[in-house]
């Protein structure tokens with residue numbers, strides 16, 4: 464259908480901040496959709512506030528009183544007459560309660576329905592669902608377990624194991640256990656951490672793969688039975704289970720594996736009744752076997768690499784689907800071209816345990832040149848507040864081949880300049896990772912960053 468005549472929202476409220484809020488506002492502007500930016504007090508002069516058509520201050524710096532304050536956000540949506548809310552990533556983006564509250568008010572949440580989000584957001588429930596859909600799982604407990612059952616299970620599947628909070632996310636609420644004698648203590652500790660972080664102490668246990676790669680598949684589903692995948696992303700470069708560098712396609716996969724993982728993700732999405740853009744995360748073992756890990760019910764930080772190789776604007780597709788339009792692509796229409804890499808430039812000090820370094824940015828020179836994309840909300844004179852995550856910018860490059868993409872990223876990183884009294888960034892450290900033989904040869908595992916940091 465002609466995009467100009469298909470159903471679309473009149474006004475979207477963006478319930479987020481930082482680079483992703485600006486990313487969503489840009490997609491809306493291109494679609495002719497009006498935008499409302501909501502913001503905390505320290506974000507009042509932010510780029511998205513200036514870019515959006517309207518803005519509403521929803522609370523003080525503390526996320527619990529602003530970007531996690533569902534009541535204030537929904538009130539702003541009603542007051543401004545927004546017909547949809549885009550939640551970005553993090554904050555309320557995967558909260559079934561928030562999704563339900565939107566549904567109750569007749570406001571469309573850009574994402575899957577609350578019920579789907581609730582089932583997939585719980586790692587244990589998602590495991591059962593995907594097992595039923597025929598996806599391969601790591602040996603582990605399908606259901607939340609008590610301490611004795613869990614210890615017995617850990618013994619059967621063999622150490623190391625990982626204990627995970629059912630409600631966990633963002634790399635938190637997970638504990639790897641190598642020593643059986645420490646299991647009971649770590650189990651109790653993870654339960655307590657899960658209770659504290661997520662208000663839900665349930666945990667489960669699965670086999671820990673110490674030399675794995677993280678490979679995930681992007682899906683798009685229209686809720687009318689049409690589901691496609693847009694290829695995979697390799698997010699193996701991680702520190703403390705948090706991604707630092709992402710790329711697509713996943714390098715040196717055995718022949719046919721990417722297609723097989725794509726088919727698994729589509730089968731899982733259809734089985735779950737998924738709607739919108741979503742990500743199926745898998746672990747890939749050295750023997751080429753892959754295992755379902757979890758589903759992310761939102762746009763992801765690393766979505767631009769997929770956009771670079773497919774030419775598809777994922778936020779635009781999210782909005783089209785949420786507005787009730789069918790997918791206008793079939794699997795065969797998706798063509799993957801070249802290689803894209805993304806580096807997360809965080810305001811952190813790699814020389815000091817990656818502690819966040821908020822503060823005033825005096826000089827900000829983003830990289831440019833051919834096939835370079837910078838998604839950022841930052842500029843010279845901007846003060847990074849201490850209250851939120853430390854992502855300053857996403858540096859994304861495209862090239863026909865992987866070695867060329869690495870060279871281009873190293874060139875772009877060498878241009879990228881952020882200075883300030885206190886602010887440090889992860890840029891130089893990421894250049895070290897890209898230049899490492901294990902990364903260049905694509906033989907690295909999720910342990911690479913630890914290996915590089917070991918004295």
Ligand code: ADP
Nearest residue numbers: 625631632633634635670671672677704757909
């Ligand atoms: P979160 O929702 O907090 O991001 P995930 O379940 O996606 O948690 O896991 C984050 C990362 O932790 C993975 O990308 C992987 O590096 C590591 N991880 C999780 N489960 C396992 C496992 N069973 N074996 C090895 N690594 C794992």
